[in-house]
Amino acid sequence: MSDAIADDLPSFRRExxxxxxxxxxxxxxxxxxxxxxxEDLAQFTHIKRALFDAGWGRHGWPVAVGGLGGSSMLRAVxxxxxxxxxxxxxxxxxxxxxxxxxxxxYGSPALIAEMIPPLLRGDETWCQGFSEPNxxxxxxxxxxxxxAVEGGWSVSGQKVWTSFAQFAERCVLLTRTGEPGSxxxxxxxxxxxxxxxxxxxxxxxxxxxxxEFCEVFFDDVFxxxxxxxxxxxxxxxxxxxxxxxxxxxxxxxxxxxxxHRADQLIATVAGIAGADGAAAVDTGQARLLGEAFQAVxxxxxxxxxxxxxLAGGGQLGAExxxxxxxxxxxxxxxxxxARDVLPGVIExxxxxxxxxxxxxxxxxxxxxIYGGTAEIQRNIVARRLLDLGSE
Amino acid sequence: xxxxxxLALLATSFAAAMSRAPGAAEADDALHDLGWGExxxxxxxxxAAAAFSALGVTxxxxxxxxxxxxxxxxxxxxxxxxxxxxAPSFSRQPAERRGQSIHIDGLVSARIDRSDRAMVAVxxxxxxxxxxxxxRTTDVIALDPQxxxxxxxxxxxxxxxxxxxxxxxxxTVILRARAAVAHQLVAASRVMLDQATQHAVDRxxxxxxxxxxxxxxxxxxxxxxxxxxxSAVTEMCAEDECDPLMAxxxxxxxxxxxRTTAASAQQVLAGIGFTTDHPFHxxxxxxxxxxxxxxSARTLPTEIGNALLAIGGxxxxxxL
Numbered sequence: 001m002s003d004a005i006a007d008d009l010p011s012f013r014r015e016x017x018x019x020x021x022x023x024x025x026x027x028x029x030x031x032x033x034x035x036x037x038x039e040d041l042a043q044f045t046h047i048k049r050a051l052f053d054a055g056w057g058r059h060g061w062p063v064a065v066g067g068l069g070g071s072s073m074l075r076a077v078x079x080x081x082x083x084x085x086x087x088x089x090x091x092x093x094x095x096x097x098x099x100x101x102x103x104x105x106y107g108s109p110a111l112i113a114e115m116i117p118p119l120l121r122g123d124e125t126w127c128q129g130f131s132e133p134n135x136x137x138x139x140x141x142x143x144x145x146x147x148a149v150e151g152g153w154s155v156s157g158q159k160v161w162t163s164f165a166q167f168a169e170r171c172v173l174l175t176r177t178g179e180p181g182s183x184x185x186x187x188x189x190x191x192x193x194x195x196x197x198x199x200x201x202x203x204x205x206x207x208x209x210x211x212e213f214c215e216v217f218f219d220d221v222f223x224x225x226x227x228x229x230x231x232x233x234x235x236x237x238x239x240x241x242x243x244x245x246x247x248x249x250x251x252x253x254x255x256x257x258x259x260h261r262a263d264q265l266i267a268t269v270a271g272i273a274g275a276d277g278a279a280a281v282d283t284g285q286a287r288l289l290g291e292a293f294q295a296v297x298x299x300x301x302x303x304x305x306x307x308x309x310l311a312g313g314g315q316l317g318a319e320x321x322x323x324x325x326x327x328x329x330x331x332x333x334x335x336x337x338a339r340d341v342l343p344g345v346i347e348x349x350x351x352x353x354x355x356x357x358x359x360x361x362x363x364x365x366x367x368x369i370y371g372g373t374a375e376i377q378r379n380i381v382a383r384r385l386l387d388l389g390s391e
Numbered sequence: 392x393x394x395x396x397x398l399a400l401l402a403t404s405f406a407a408a409m410s411r412a413p414g415a416a417e418a419d420d421a422l423h424d425l426g427w428g429e430x431x432x433x434x435x436x437x438x439a440a441a442a443f444s445a446l447g448v449t450x451x452x453x454x455x456x457x458x459x460x461x462x463x464x465x466x467x468x469x470x471x472x473x474x475x476x477x478a479p480s481f482s483r484q485p486a487e488r489r490g491q492s493i494h495i496d497g498l499v500s501a502r503i504d505r506s507d508r509a510m511v512a513v514x515x516x517x518x519x520x521x522x523x524x525x526x527r528t529t530d531v532i533a534l535d536p537q538x539x540x541x542x543x544x545x546x547x548x549x550x551x552x553x554x555x556x557x558x559x560x561x562x563t564v565i566l567r568a569r570a571a572v573a574h575q576l577v578a579a580s581r582v583m584l585d586q587a588t589q590h591a592v593d594r595x596x597x598x599x600x601x602x603x604x605x606x607x608x609x610x611x612x613x614x615x616x617x618x619x620x621x622s623a624v625t626e627m628c629a630e631d632e633c634d635p636l637m638a639x640x641x642x643x644x645x646x647x648x649x650r651t652t653a654a655s656a657q658q659v660l661a662g663i664g665f666t667t668d669h670p671f672h673x674x675x676x677x678x679x680x681x682x683x684x685x686x687s688a689r690t691l692p693t694e695i696g697n698a699l700l701a702i703g704g705x706x707x708x709x710x711l
Contacts, residue, residue: 009710076711080711259705259707262705266699266700266704267703267704270699270701270702270703285696286693286696287693287696290695293640293695293696294624294644294692297624300709301620301627301709322616322619322620381612381615381616382602382608386611387588388591388592388611389603391605391608
């Protein structure tokens with residue numbers, strides 16, 4: 001990391017916070033109780049536009065796509081302060097941080113100059129079409145078919161677990177262009193307009209009641225050649241490059257969100273103890289809070305080093321599987337602690353904070369499943385970091 | 392602030408000196424000859440990071456925690472400086488006044504054998520000097536065969552002690568000792584994981600290396616994740632300044648990582664790891680002893696939780 005970046009960050013953060021303080025009222029759309037998905041999306045769109053218009057949302061992005069340039073650390077700082085102020089739902093925020101760098105890396109100059117600015121400005125929502133009903137951990141076995149036709153490709157097949165597809169204008173889609181069984185060699189990434197004829201998105205209700213995820217059906221959908229990301233057959237590399245982006249600024253944002261929720265949980269418990277006397281907090285509760293916070297900090301300190309490595313021009317690889325395991329562990333440890341230090345709140349209460357904790361507890365169960373399961377991550381650690389050879 | 396590359400070089404030269412030294416006393420002397428005392432005075436957290444990582448890597452029983460404590464208290468540092476440490480899993484001062492006597496309940500390092508006097512911090516905030524002969528315990532067989540620390544429970548008369556002038560506080564001792572021991576535990580855990588990883592690759596059962604079995608792979612992966620999480624927090628304790636809460640979390644996570652790694656390594660090493668033919672038992676015993684210093688993996692999360700509740704929230708502690 002260059003010293004110039006580090007020297008700049010504190011003043012960047014100070015100015016950002018002062019702007020956020022000054023505009024707090026206008027930045028937050030109102031809602032009653034725990035927000036619905038539509039309310040979360042409206043808030044997310046609102047904050048993205050405000051940040052873009054004021055310039056904060058353009059730092060850390062290349063000038064060629066409407067950004068102001070500078071280190072990716074600037075984006076990490078913006079994400080951190082937004083999470084700490086509860087100004088954006090973290091899952092929605094991560095969508096931009098994950099997909100935009102991938103499209104910038106693999107899209108043609110004309111494509112990215114047209115497509116990235118509306119995304120950064122909050123005018124568009126994008127989604128990621130990777131998983132399929134029969135393709136979860138074994139991503140290279142995907143079968144959504146793209147067949148060469150005049151001037152482009154015809155796509156037929158099905159995706160699943162596609163977040164926000166029902167709202168999305170564009171989709172980064174992995175397709176099978178090689179022979180069936182060509183595994184990671186026969187995959188091509190396409191950049192698809194979701195309003196193309198032949199695409200149907202059907203939301204799936206998950207266990208916390210949210211309709212975030214969709215099944216997406218493709219029936220003879222035409223995608224022109226200029227929408228290929230990278231080259232034909234290069235889709236696996238595109239998919240593998242998504243991971244480092246997920247594990248850089250997006251993870252830093254999610255870590256900041258977990259830190260913020262730990263802060264609020266501790267304040268809640270301390271408030272109860274203050275009202276009812278110190279006896280309200282027993283040693284077991286203090287221990288759970290301590291374990292949760294040290295798990296969050298283990299992730300954040302690890303992620304901090306990762307952000308510095310990336311900003312310094314380093315490549316991220318298998319070692320970020322450790323970041324992934326640490327953040328999943330932190331998230332589940334934190335919400336497990338919430339369940340036990342506030343007995344009955346998640347199970348029975350109905351105020352906005354209880355609804356939120358219930359929503360988060362249930363969502364956190366997936367932290368060891370999505371983005372590569374905890375088991376897949378351990379396989380990577382064993383093979384690539386411990387050199388244990390093949391299974 | 393010492394350059395990270397220079398710090399790594401220092402750790403390497405410290406480790407080389409420890410490996411050459413036949414015993415703890417010789418290693419103590421070698422480190423002091425290499426300028427460990429001056430380094431500690433100049434950059435206490437970074438110096439401790441280099442020296443205690445070297446202790447963890449080599450398994451040396453050099454008594455450098457005495458130096459860390461003496462320096463933090465503003466007392467002279469030398470290869471014969473001896474500071475009584477807190478009782479196992481505690482971090483408060485090891486002594487309290489009881490009428491005309493001072494009751495000491497703590498740990499003392501092997502330095503006590505070569506020192507004339509030992510320094511003892513008392514719960515009232517004073518530090519007293521005691522004749523080392525009064526603190527030399529009869530030889531007992533303890534867990535760690537090199538006996539880097541011994542249990543001490545003794546009452547000394549008020550008239551047999553000298554009250555010392557000093558500049559540092561016991562809180563500084565706790566912070567620096569926790570950071571130092573965290574570095575040692577992280578490095579010692581890596582040694583245990585390396586031993587188990589090598590064994591998993593070499594050992595063949597059912598016609599293939601046991602490293603090919605997912606049950607074995609995932610245990611070792613879990614150990615590495617625990618070590619890297621603890622290491623990341625511990626590295627934050629080698630900067631110019633370190634928040635006490637950060638040092639407490641580093642020590643807590645490092646203790647937990649050592650426990651996770653020891654359990655996984657023991658299971659993977661199986662029969663050979665259960666014998667004294669294999670060096671694993673030395674790391675197991677040393678890390679058990681280290682996890683009693685200035686708290687333990689069992690007690691520290693509660694302390695962290697109580698500290699957070701007293702603050703009423705979770706301070707940010709790190710910036711990008």
